[in-house]
Amino acid sequence: MLLGYVDEKGVRRGAVRPAKDDALGLESGQGSSYRGATWALVDVVIVNSAGQQPWTPREAIFRGKRGATLPARVVTVGNGEIAPGASLRVLAVADTLPASVGEVFALEVRGSGGRSLVIPGVRFTEGDQ
Amino acid sequence: MTLNLIRLPSGTVIDGWHVVKELGNGGFAVVYLVEKNGKPHALKLARHRDASGDEKKTHARVVQELAILLTLSHPNIVSPRGFGYAETGNVFLVLDYVDGWTLGEWKERKHPTAHEILSVFVKLASALAYMHSKGILHRDLKLENVLIRKSDGEPVIIDYSCATHGHADELTDEGLPPGTDRFRAPEQFRFLRAHLDEHRARYAFQVADEIFALGAMLYELLTDARPTQHRDRFTLNHPIAAPLAARVVNPRVPAALSDLVESMLSRDPTRRPVDTEVLRRELAELLEDPGADYTAPVHPPSEQRQPEPAEGGAPAALAPKGKPRSLRLGQLAAGAAVVVLAAVVALWNVPQEAPTPPAEPHVAARAVPPNVPSAPLKTVSPDMSAPAPMFPGDAGTAPAAVQEDVSVKTQRPEAPKQARAGRAQTAPTLPDVCKGLPLVAALAMGCPGVQVRPEPFTCPAGAQEAMRDELHWRVDGERFQLVIDDRKGREEDPWFPAGADVVGVVPKGVTDPRHLQVAPPGTRFLGGKVYLIPEKTRDGDPGRVVVKYDRVKVPGKDELPVCFVVDLPAEAVKDTAAKSRNWGTGKPVSEWP
Missing domain, CATH: 3.30.200.20 (Phosphorylase Kinase; domain 1)
Structure with a gap:
């Protein structure tokens, strides 16, 4: 509260739908989104398909349907590399929020080898599904 | 690679x-x-x-x-x-190369008489008796795997890719051998249910299975004017309820032939003809029958006019129809077989051409059209309200509850507590026979208004306690990865029929330390039940698949009751099945939704 991360509105949670990019061999499961007073966060599991190169997510960006973009940090456990056939829990954290956050975002998680996964339909304000 | x-x-x-x-x-x-x-x-x-x-x-x-x-x-x-x-x-x-028609195509094109059909089946029984005497089983007998050669009308059994002999290596690691669900004998499903938790359990396929499959083929030719048409059919291998006698569905079927088919399809494998040589003799004896009912087409040609091309999008669409076909693969239907609904969840639709619709309670289950709110759906069994029984005898809907000796007179289990007032418990018009049955059996019995949608529920205290204290899970607070149906590959996009029983498993490749600690790879989610919400989502998906598991087996721990839910967008919805990914994340919950 003192640092301003949470205010009286608390933290709101939304659902994140699964996404898949067959061509790039990346897939995410159902996840959750959270929004506090000044930040937004998405929590998903990403799988790097067997047969692909190892993949390390490096940065993320939220793109709003109405044009707003939010750069985001990627937070993972360990060195963050996903071996082929393995999965990793990935958090994408945006430290700033634009005025209107009640919109739908596509979250692009960019990583090594020029491969990235786009997770559409990210909302920060509504209940699960 | x-x-x-x-x-x-x-x-x-x-x-x-x-x-x-x-x-x-x-x-x-x-x-x-x-x-x-x-x-x-x-x-x-x-x-x-x-x-x-x-x-x-x-x-x-x-x-x-x-x-x-x-x-x-x-x-x-x-x-x-x-x-x-x-x-x-x-x-x-x-x-x-066999230039011919599949048995189904032959039936539609040649309008065969009972005599002609028998003549084919005597030859098939003879071929099977020959194979069986050498210890070889085909294991995927179905209408598509018998061709009638155009040049001489001889039947030829094809596609031995599922076949095995006594000394062969079993190429399937567990469960049932590959094959086609519609033609599987009921004991195979009983076996699966009885060994749900045994990863390596393997069904021992027998001659009796082969006789059942041949009986199913014969039944289809005798009762279905258009066997190649893709649509829901009566399941033939329900664990309790035998299909209606062929003669009831189609009065043109001679009585003795109908009786023989009935014995081939017996729920009890010991009551089928003891081997294929005996079967061949019984078929041959009928072939000698000079009766007039043997010399008329079993379906009038007018009923067999070539149907319009199947509408697009049918999940079971196979190879092009209506063309003479040569040898083809049984595995063509690999994906489709999933949709030809596993026996226990198959919807029973009275064949359209059945001249004498059966009396209740065998009324047709009405399939739910996609994207239509399921207002007429009624709850048969409040599955989502309580975990399925861990022990036989408990009320509930776990696979274990579908036992061979379940009486159809059984009273409905007492309704467990509901979290919220919902649509639940409002099934006044259901015949009694349906009320007592678990969902799966009710579906297969053709009970009307069977539950497709999940009901809101509160997780029982015992399961919440087990999740919190024994498993150290954060209820409502974390997600675990799983392959939803362990019979299918992680990468597959299978069709999930509502009411199907599935077992989920945490796949290899999990790296999250907490996940590894509390739900490591190999953790099995048991008692999974598939539900369907056939309503378009705000993201444009045609519906959602919800799977609720009620027990978990973490390696090294006892089996424990849980409430674990997976909620996935569907890629496609068709009647009471939905296509979805087989991998996802689910969460332990205290209530749902």
Whole structure:
């Protein structure tokens, strides 16, 4: 509260739908989104398909349907590399929020080898599904 | 890395065999029409080389099929003509090319009499008796795997890719051998339910299974004017309820023939004809019957006019219909078989041409059209309200509750507490026979208004306690990855029929330390039940698939009650089934939604 991360509105949670990019061999499961007073966060599991190169997510960006973009940090456990056939829990954290956050975002998680996964339909304000 | 075979264009030459065109394309192999010295043959090429990436053992299957066919020589069994390796290293098998119709197509085109059908089945029984005497089982007998040769009308059994002999390596690691659900004997499903938790349990396929499958084929020819049409049908292998006698569905079926089919389809394998030689004699005896009812077409030709082309989007769409077809793969239906609903959840639709619709309670289950709110749906069994029983005798809907000796008179289990006032418990019009049955059985019994949608529920205290104190899970606070139905691959996008029983498993490759600690790979989610919400989501999906598991087996721990829910967007919805990914994340919950 003192640092301003949470205010009286608390933290709101939304659902994140699964996404898949067959061509790039990346897939995410159902996840959750959270929004506090000044930040937004998405929590998903990403799988790097067997047969692909190892993949390390490096940065993320939220793109709003109405044009707003939010750069985001990627937070993972360990060195963050996903071996082929393995999965990793990935958090994408945006430290700033634009005025209107009640919109739908596509979250692009960019990583090594020029491969990235786009997770559409990210909302920060509504209940699960 | 696996080598996925690229489709070969016509004109390609494989080891001297000139490819004319592709005939069929299945999970294990691709079949081509080929020519050598001007003579047509069918060439079956394994999908993979004999390499570590050949997870489906496609190489071994083709080799085993070849080995089996080389030991057989019978006029009604397809003959091998050679084998070798393509340049890519994939093994191939060359077979006699049978220019003919599948049994179903033959039925629709030739309007056969009972006598003619019997004549075919005497030959099939003779071929099976010959095979069985050598210890070989086909294991995928169905209408598509028997061709009637156009030139002489002889039936030929094809596709031995599922076949096995006494000394063969079992190529399926667990559960049931590959095959087609509609033609599986009911005891196979009983076995699956009884061994849900035993990963390595393997069903011992027997001659009685083969007789059941042949009975199912005969039943279809006798009762269905258009057996090639793709639509929901009565399930033939329900664990309790036998299908209506062929003669009840179609009065043109001679009584003695109807009785014989009934005995072939008996729930109790010991009551079927003891072997295929006995069966052959019984069929042959009927063939001698001079009765007039044996010499009339079993369906009037007017009922068998070629149907309109199937509407697009049917999940079970197979190869093009209505054309004479040559040898094709049983595995063509690999994906479709899932949709030809596993026996226990198959919807029973009274065949449209049934002249005497059966009396209640065998009324047709009405399939829910996609995207239509399921207002008429009523709750048969409040599955989502309580975990399924961990012990036989408890009220509930776990697979274990579907027992052979379940009386259809059983009273409905007491309704467990509901979290919220919902649509639940409002089924006043259901026949009593339906009320007492678990969902799965009710579906298969054709009870009307069967539950497709999940009901809101509160997780029982015992399960919440187990999740919190024994498993150290954060209820409502974390997610675990799983393969939703462990019978299917992680990468598959299977059709999930509402009411189906599934077991989920945490796959390899999990790296999250907490996940590894509290739900490591190999953790099995048991008692999974599939539900469907056939309403368009705000993201444009045609619906959602919800799976609720009620027990978990973490390696090294006892089986514990849980409430674990997976909620996935559906890619497609068709009647009471939805297509969705087989991998996702689910969460332990205290209540749902």
